[in-house]
Amino acid sequence: MLVTDDDRKTWQTVQDEVRLRISQRVWKPGDLIPHEADLATEFGCARATVNRALRGLADAGLLERRRKAGTRVALNPVRRAEFSIPVIREEIEGRGQRYGYKIFLREMRVPPPDVQARLQLDGTQPILHLQTLYTADNRPYVFETRWINSIAVPDVLSAEFEKLSPNEWLVREVAFDGGDFTFSGIAATEQEAAVLGCKLGEGLLVLDRTTRQADRMITSVRLLFHPGYRMHTRC
Amino acid sequence: MLVTDDDRKTWQTVQDEVRLRISQRVWKPGDLIPHEADLATEFGCARATVNRALRGLADAGLLERRRKAGTRVALNPVRRAEFSIPVIREEIEGRGQRYGYKIFLREMRVPPPDVQARLQLDGTQPILHLQTLYTADNRPYVFETRWINSIAVPDVLSAEFEKLSPNEWLVREVAFDGGDFTFSGIAATEQEAAVLGCKLGEGLLVLDRTTRQADRMITSVRLLFHPGYRMHTRC
DNA sequence: ATTATGTTTATGTATATACATATTAACCTG
DNA sequence: CAGGTTAATATGTATATACATAAACATAAT
Known part of the structure; x- marks a missing residue:
């Protein structure tokens, strides 16, 4: 049967x-x-x-x-939404778009107080500061402002970031074990509007992320997404 | 020893x-x-x-x-950020602030096309539409625009929402199975600024959420958080 | 060469059994 | 009756064993 x-x-x-x-x-x-x-x-x-x-x-x-x-x-089924935080290249290529990035700024600098706090630094040590624009089909996709604790990860100073973006370099070279994520919304400043190619004052989604490895704070990033970007998930 | x-x-x-x-x-x-x-x-x-x-x-x-x-x-340890989506009252009271809410609007109306699509409705049926402001210590916390599929949940039509907010009423009365979450950022319109007590054009975090139970779409909500709100999680 | 077919192997699952552990409930004991 | 001790109990974990299943690999048939 x-x-x-x-x-x-x-x-x-x-x-x-x-x-x-x-x-x-x-x-x-x-x-x-x-x-x-x-x-x-x-x-x-x-x-x-x-x-x-x-x-x-x-x-x-x-x-x-x-x-x-x-x-x-459970009385209130603790609803959880789980976001997967992909490598930016994979996110863009996954949509069938052409991935690119351009490093705007690379310098050693003592970070501002909020970043110092997040990276648990003492305020006198300059670390690596990078500003990178990631593009999808040549259009601005996300603007990344990244601080890398180059004391904890000295190798990063000799990285060229020509083939690999800072994003991917870190994913490959450092084994993260945890971090913080914060979503917020801001209105584009003149500068930000210029970089992202949008109008002054447009609403943007911001993701701040700090990652660590075994209690050493590695990097703190601010991702400023292009207007209209939506971070989506199911549960 | x-x-x-x-x-x-x-x-x-x-x-x-x-x-x-x-x-x-x-x-x-x-x-x-x-x-x-x-x-x-x-x-x-x-x-x-x-x-x-x-x-x-x-x-x-x-x-x-x-x-x-x-x-x-794993080659790229798929970093996942898990957000717990709390009941708004609990989120506010958890910070030691006084919780309150005020229903601005309650009507039956045929929803706009995007909401219709999300709720899988056919465009002729009016459903319950609510606009609620949640406050923390009497200050605007989040503005909620909610559409409830009152065909699937007829009981909601007789709910008073006096003791329980729409948010909590649904959590108590309907057993959700799943849903969608979308974060985005917008600049406050004049109306939104007025309700949230902020300046025109301020950047706001938006959370759109649709929940279903066993393939029946129950409700679609847009949460507009006050300026400076940060949705935070660790992983 | 290409397509079936079968073999091997590492993970996936089910089960009975045994004991660990947290916590409630019952029972003393002063 | 307060307070502490003990028993009872539901979940948590560990183990040996057995078999299921997917996938890689080798081999045979077309």
């Missing part, structure tokens, strides 16, 4: 069923759901399988689990 | 060690790492334990795993 009598119980099956019961409000927010052993017998599988399924849902924020207390449906 | 001879090998231990080797470039991006069985013997634990550890790192984007091909260190 053609019926796929696929009674096999995988953790996915269990997870889907639990997710369904939550979304259909069979189990309402705040409710205690049956414990693993009961669900295991109900679904005809091992407790480990149920555990895997429920753990996943707990990680996703849909369930809250505590030893002995049991598992309950 | 005082030495904690804690030789117990948990998946966390293994994960930490692997993470360390990646960040210290013992295993460089693109490298194939030993397979599970070998790591298991090296760490003196079961393969399942190694599997758990590596699976976690793969989920986090640090490793790429393929059957038969093995496990390799």
